[in-house]
Amino acid sequence: MTAPHAQPLTSLDEWEDDLKTRYPEPDKPAFKATDPEKKKEEFRNYAANARPSVREFYRLNHTYQTYDFVREKKADYLKLNRRQMTVWEAAEFLNNLVDDSDPDTDLSQLDHLLQTAEHIRHDGKPRWFILAGFVHDLGKILCLFGEPQWAVVGDTFPVGCAFSDKIVFSEFFSGNPDRTNSKLSSRLGVYNEGCGLDKIDLSWGHDEYIYHVVKHGLPEEALYMLRYHSFYPGHREGEYDYLMNDHDRKMFEWVRAFNPYDLYTKNHEKPDSKKLRPFYEDLINEYLPGKLSW
Numbered sequence: 692m693t694a695p696h697a698q699p700l701t702s703l704d705e706w707e708d709d710l711k712t713r714y715p716e717p718d719k720p721a722f723k724a725t726d727p728e729k730k731k732e733e734f735r736n737y738a739a740n741a742r743p744s745v746r747e748f749y750r751l752n753h754t755y756q757t758y759d760f761v762r763e764k765k766a767d768y769l770k771l772n773r774r775q776m777t778v779w780e781a782a783e784f785l786n787n788l789v790d791d792s793d794p795d796t797d798l799s800q801l802d803h804l805l806q807t808a809e810h811i812r813h814d815g816k817p818r819w820f821i822l823a824g825f826v827h828d829l830g831k832i833l834c835l836f837g838e839p840q841w842a843v844v845g846d847t848f849p850v851g852c853a854f855s856d857k858i859v860f861s862e863f864f865s866g867n868p869d870r871t872n873s874k875l876s877s878r879l880g881v882y883n884e885g886c887g888l889d890k891i892d893l894s895w896g897h898d899e900y901i902y903h904v905v906k907h908g909l910p911e912e913a914l915y916m917l918r919y920h921s922f923y924p925g926h927r928e929g930e931y932d933y934l935m936n937d938h939d940r941k942m943f944e945w946v947r948a949f950n951p952y953d954l955y956t957k958n959h960e961k962p963d964s965k966k967l968r969p970f971y972e973d974l975i976n977e978y979l980p981g982k983l984s985w
């Protein structure tokens with residue numbers, strides 16, 4: 692099966708913008724998640740109204756993220772032998788992804804990182820938390836290494852075991868060859884009950900990649916935020932609890948604490964990257980100094 696390089700999204704941000712349709716900001720009127728019937732209805736509306744580009748993006752993602760695909764990508768990228776860059780250089784490199792055709796925003800990738808981190812800073816969180824905000828999407832440089840959108844962004848989910856039907860557009864898993872493999876489509880698949888997320892392969896994307904690049908320098912709470920921030924089936928839908936251990940459950944409080952900064956801090960005011968740079972250079976030097984392997 693050859694995986695296609697189709698790029699249905701106008702920009703990577705289209706996926707994150709779309710997440711807000713499913714997970715609206717809690718104090719906004721659209722939020723009715725306390726009523727499960729309403730939630731179901733909202734979800735049906737979401738699926739019916741989703742943009743064709745987003746729908747096609749998920750179709751590709753769910754069809755081609757197989758257990759073998761993820762294992763191959765990990766074996767390749769996690770050698771971290773592509774480039775040597777400082778964190779700030781990686782942020783500038785990622786900024787090449789700026790996409791003028793996205794009608795929703797004129798913000799660059801660096802702007803999103805700075806807005807996320809600045810909100811965390813504004814709320815008086817620890818310095819490592821701010822840095823987690825600054826680096827959380829640097830893994831999107833996978834796009835610049837030639838990976839298609841469906842292998843860089845999108846809600847992540849375990850491969851090697853049954854796909855949850857709470858995953859967005861789960862009907863598209865009908866095209867995934869793992870579905871017809873009795874081992875890989877069973878509840879536990881290749882895993883053991885409660886074995887812990889560290890032993891689980893999630894669909895390949897920017898989360899797992901950045902986790903490996905920075906894992907030597909940041910506290911575990913930050914590493915959970917980075918590694919699982921797109922794992923919406925886990926941190927928002929409560930799925931796959933049977934694969935987690937108690938430590939994961941405790942650490943997921945941090946993943947949930949991070950999520951609102953990722954989803955709800957976009958605004959149209961462009962951060963002044965020149966003015967902010969010295970603060971972030973200091974912060975980077977404190978935890979992740981020098982050139983890192985990417």
Ligand SMILES: [Fe+2]
Binds near residue numbers: 827828897920921
């Ligand atoms: Fe992300």
Ligand SMILES: [Fe+2]
Binds near residue numbers: 707803827828953
């Ligand atoms: Fe993000």
